[in-house]
Amino acid sequence: MSVIVVGAGVVGACCALTLVRAGYKVTLIDQSAPGSGCSYGNAGSISPGxxxxxxxxxxxxxxxxxxxxxxxxxxxxxxxxxxxxxxxxxxxxxxxEEVANSSAAALTALNKNVMENYKNMIGPKAYxxxxxxxxxxxxxxxxxxxxxxxxxxxxxxxxxxxxxxxxxxxxxxxxxxxxxxxxxxxxxxxxxxxINPKKLVNALVESFIDAGGRFVMNQVRDIQADNNGMYAVTTRTGTIITNKIVIAAGAWSKRFLSEDKIKIPxxxxxxxxxxxxxxxxxxxxxxxxxxxxxxxxxxxxxxxxxxxxxxxxxxxxxxxxxxxxxxxxxxxxxxxxxxxxxxxxxxxxxxIPDSVPVIAESKSNKGVFYAFGHGHYGLSGAPNTAQIICDLVLGNKPEVNIEPYGLSRFQS
Ligand SMILES: Cc1cc2nc3c(=O)[nH]c(=O)nc-3n(C[C@H](O)[C@H](O)[C@H](O)COP(=O)(O)OP(=O)(O)OC[C@H]3O[C@@H](n4cnc5c(N)ncnc54)[C@H](O)[C@@H]3O)c2cc1C
Missing domain, CATH: 3.30.9.10 (D-Amino Acid Oxidase, subunit A, domain 2)
Known part of the structure; x- marks a missing residue:
């Protein structure tokens, strides 16, 4: 089973690492060096609260x-x-009050154990x-x-x-x-x-490569389903065929959403x-x-x-x-x-307007998963996002209720 993760910010790096540790053949693709997007210049706060x-x-x-x-x-x-x-x-x-309350509940579940999760992901020395x-x-x-x-x-x-x-x-x-x-x-x-958000992403990507993952610096231009249940990922320089795709391209994820039946804000x-x-x-x-x-x-x-x-x-x-x-x-x-x-x-x-990221499988393209929209709290939410994505890719039921991160909230 091969997975391509698009975007090597903190969210994509966590997803790629968790998937490779779960036994997938994972390629992480970014148009720039890892951690060059929003994950580069944030305030660095990591907080379950x-x-x-x-x-x-x-x-x-x-x-x-x-x-x-x-x-x-x-x-x-x-x-x-x-x-x-x-x-x-x-x-x-x-x-x-109602939406703010359910957003707080969703963020509580997402940020849980974030410090322990990072220690486990990058190892005690880098941590x-x-x-x-x-x-x-x-x-x-x-x-x-x-x-x-x-x-x-x-x-x-x-x-x-x-x-x-x-x-x-x-x-x-x-x-x-x-x-x-x-x-x-x-x-x-x-x-x-x-003390350095960019180095945190680098440490995640290093753990990912140590676990057998592959990082490719290239721009993803298009994603198309083929007739065999696979996907063709077109980059600036060629096409890669894969079973599953995780879109973790942060604010740039929008370009990959036009096919979804649901309009994601x-x-x-x-x-x-x-x-x-x-x-x-x-x-x-x-x-x-x-x-x-x-x-x-x-x-x-x-x-x-x-x-x-x-x-x-x-x-x-x-x-x-x-x-x-x-x-x-x-x-x-x-x-x-x-x-x-x-x-x-x-x-x-x-x-996303309610501050809750999208962590879900596409409605139109089975095997394409979304992991974006972390707003102000991406460092805190990335490790558990990755765990949810890994469960969804594996077809397992995630430990947390994933409804709040899903697409049905955007259906009127
Ligand atoms: C001023 C500021 C302060 C912040 N402070 C905090 C804080 O203290 N704590 C906190 O938790 N969060 C904070 N945040 C938010 C946090 O930085 C984000 O939530 C987080 O970085 C989002 O990560 P990401 O991986 O989703 O996106 P990004 O880091 O933006 O990663 C997306 C990646 O996708 C790549 N990409 C895009 N399109 C393509 C393509 N077509 N092909 C290949 N690659 C592509 C980009 O190059 C990029 O590397 C802050 C944000 C800002 C702006």
Whole structure:
């Protein structure tokens, strides 16, 4: 049985590794080196407790203010609005209590045991080099009291997220570099972060190759079923015949979905980072400034400030002021922050309106499996996504209820 996995981001790399360990002949294909897409520049947070969907009750009221604030956490390229409108409407619709609650349940199951799973996947040596079990810290100037925030807190409680609330100086006892104006914090105690997301993907791909897998750098152009129940995967340079295919091409998966009977609302939420190379402030764990909605993560190559959501599709040029804005906001969080030397990056989060990825077999093409749409939490959800995909490919019943990740939610 041969399987081709399209896309060597964190999701595809986990899928390929899990499938090769299950005994399949697996080829992992990416148009670039592994971990060059969205999995390259993220904030590195790995957290079983990252279960709060982006669309929360009360979202309707917040969006207009965000859109008209040029430094706000959400930006929409107006010329792209007609294309993005169905997704944006789906996103607003997902902000009901009912949908947000079922998304949190689905993300809880998906992120379970993520740290242990990575250790098992890349081995204890690479794990201790690349992953730190610090948890992460969310800070705010004051305890939030809005509808959405209260609802998020109730979800964390309902789904057993291990948190510690911090007040006033308790924040600086845990993380001294956070400014005194931040009076409320949540220490997400489980999980941690990777000091280098690209190296994490490389480590997964190395384990995959060690287990007998093959990585090919090439662009997949087309996928066609042949008459013998096999698939022809056309690349830039030729055609490969395979039994099964896993589409894990992140935000670019869309080009492979046109044949599906069901219209899957996959959009990209573009995000940015600015990496400060020589900086004078060093948090010991990732700090999320919830008032500004970005992460500051102490990485191998510097302090990475990452976040923001920009709806502008796959082809628009980056707007680097979105990355510069992160530095201005970080100066509000870490008093006296200065840096010499920085680099900026923009990446395409693959996003589904309800924040729950698609992990399912295609409705139209049996033997083609989908593993994309992990939005803001791809590092946390990738290992269990891979386990579900492996079970589906093998024809086994996955341990978790897969209904929430399926396609029926998109059928009206
Ligand atoms: C600013 C920012 C911060 C983030 N912070 C976090 C965080 O702290 N924690 C977290 O869990 N998540 C975070 N995320 C989200 C996370 O990065 C994504 O969910 C995750 O990387 C998605 O992985 P993926 O493998 O699905 O996609 P990608 O990493 O984008 O991989 C898709 C791959 O498919 C390849 N591909 C596409 N088309 C083709 C083709 N036709 N042929 C061959 N190859 C193809 C691409 O080259 C790419 O390598 C963040 C995202 C951003 C933007």
């Amino acid at each position: 990252s279960i709060i969907p982006m669309a929360l009750p009360g979202l309707w009221k917040k969006v207009p203010a965000w859109l008209f604030d040029k430094d706000g956490p959400l930006s929409v390229k107006w010329s792209y609005l007609p294309q993005a409108a169905p997704w944006l409407i789906g996103w607003l619709r997902s902000s009901s 201790s080099k690349l992953i730190k079990a610090t948890g992460h810290l969310i800070v705010q100037k004051n305890k939030p009291t809005g509808y959405g925030d209260r609802f998020a807190a109730s979800l964390r409680e309902a789904y057993g997220v291990n948190i510690k609330e911090l007040h006033g100086e308790e924040i600086r006892d845990l993380e001294p570099v956070v400014g005194p104006q931040f009076n409320y914090g949540i220490h997400m105690q489980d999980g941690g972060f990777t 996959l959009e990209t939420e573009r995000g940015y980072h600015i990496m400060l190379h020589n900086h004078n402030v060093q948090p010991s764990l990732p700090v999320v400034a919830a008032d500004y909605k970005f992460f500051s993560t102490p990485m191998e190559e510097g302090l990475r400030l990452a976040g923001t959501v920009e709806i502008a599709g796959l082809h628009a040029q980056p707007k680097w002021n979105r990355a510069d804005m992160l530095l201005e906001h970080a100066k509000q969080v870490f008093p006296g922050l200065s840096a010499e030397g920085s680099s900026v990056w923009m990446g395409h989060r693959p996003a």
